[in-house]
Amino acid sequence: MSLEILPTFDDVLAAARRIDGHAHRTPVMRSSTIERDLGVELFFKCENFQRIGAFKFRGAFNALSRFTAAQRQAGVIAYSSGNHAQAIALAARLLEIPATIVMPADAPEGKMAATRGYGAKIVTYDRYSEDRDAIARELAEATGGTVIPPYNHPDIVAGQGTAAKELFEEVGALDALFVPTGGGGLLSGSALSAMALSPGCKVYGVEPEAGNDAQQSLEQGRIVRIETPRTIADGAQTQALGAITFEIIRKLSAGIVTASDRELVDCMDFFASRMKIIVEPTGCLGLAGARKTAPRLAGARIGIIVSGGNVDPGTFCNLLAAYSR
Numbered sequence: 001m002s003l004e005i006l007p008t009f010d011d012v013l014a015a016a017r018r019i020d021g022h023a024h025r026t027p028v029m030r031s032s033t034i035e036r037d038l039g040v041e042l043f044f045k046c047e048n049f050q051r052i053g054a055f056k057f058r059g060a061f062n063a064l065s066r067f068t069a070a071q072r073q074a075g076v077i078a079y080s081s082g083n084h085a086q087a088i089a090l091a092a093r094l095l096e097i098p099a100t101i102v103m104p105a106d107a108p109e110g111k112m113a114a115t116r117g118y119g120a121k122i123v124t125y126d127r128y129s130e131d132r133d134a135i136a137r138e139l140a141e142a143t144g145g146t147v148i149p150p151y152n153h154p155d156i157v158a159g160q161g162t163a164a165k166e167l168f169e170e171v172g173a174l175d176a177l178f179v180p181t182g183g184g185g186l187l188s189g190s191a192l193s194a195m196a197l198s199p200g201c202k203v204y205g206v207e208p209e210a211g212n213d214a215q216q217s218l219e220q221g222r223i224v225r226i227e228t229p230r231t232i233a234d235g236a237q238t239q240a241l242g243a244i245t246f247e248i249i250r251k252l253s254a255g256i257v258t259a260s261d262r263e264l265v266d267c268m269d270f271f272a273s274r275m276k277i278i279v280e281p282t283g284c285l286g287l288a289g290a291r292k293t294a295p296r297l298a299g300a301r302i303g304i305i306v307s308g309g310n311v312d313p314g315t316f317c318n319l320l321a322a323y324s325r
């Protein structure tokens with residue numbers, strides 16, 4: 001991967017200008033209960049309050065804003081297990097670009113309905129047997145549309161980095177930042193912002209225990225690809241980092257920690273009962289990782305990216321019931 005095409009913090013700044021007035025500037029919340037329990041200061045950047053209920057609107061709007069007139073006309077094609085699909089669908093509607101979304105047939109119904117509601121066309125596939133990249137590529141060839149992938153794209157990485165940028169601007173320097181990690185777009189964008197705005201901050205990715213491909217990739221110094229992991233963290237069921245996200249993460253992140261499904265449900269319970277916010281399983285990865293690492297970080301100022309809140313109420317209740325002791 002040549003260095004010139006990797007996004008930089010300047011691209012995050014440009015993305016911030018493009019999304020200004022279109023994306024929400026989400027709140028940073030605190031909870032004294034958990035700060036006391038863990039002996040650290042915690043700053044939650046609540047992207048569950050972002051448009052479409054997750055940070056992915058940032059990258060999507062940034063990427064589509066850069067389309068040429070010809071690209072706008074031919075439309076955008078995206079593949080996603082959910083939040084990227086909704087993000088592309090909404091950004092496309094706002095920018096008046098036709099959108100086609102390739103989604104797994106078993107994606108949460110709420111996410112499918114929302115995507116359809118934004119006016120996008122949906123094409124489904126079987127996530128355990130079919131190759132979504134190939135399906136998206138065929139569609140692109142047939143229609144002339146532009147494929148915007150969910151993480152491995154410079155404009156996506158730059159857009160996702162704006163959440164951490166806002167966090168540092170609001171609360172100042174941090175000692176550590178914990179970032180939910182699937183394909184690594186959010187983590188690499190966050191790391192770019194940390195490097196520029198809080199250079200001493202250790203940026204950790206947190207991925208599901210069942211699918212620790214990013215952790216293996218950093219250990220082995222190459223992109224490790226795994227089977228689609230079975231985890232409740234449906235936003236992080238990725239098989240591998242991308243070439244762009246891997247390069248940034250290996251250079252700038254402090255490492256990857258993992259969280260089990262049970263730990264994620266414990267965090268969902270905490271967010272709902274203590275902070276009165278609904279966080280989807282994947283959105284809990286940051287807190288779950290911080291909880292494990294906090295004993296080594298006594299007194300530290302820690303940022304947590306709460307990446308999204310899109311979980312059906314029924315699923316939310318079932319998960320809490322299934323894991324209650």
Ligand SMILES: *Cc1c(COP(=O)(O)O)cnc(C)c1O
Nearest residue numbers: 083182183184185186235307308
């Ligand atoms: C997509 C997503 C992630 C993972 O983001 P990547 O950029 O793929 O690492 C984390 N949390 C939520 C809620 C997501 O939608």
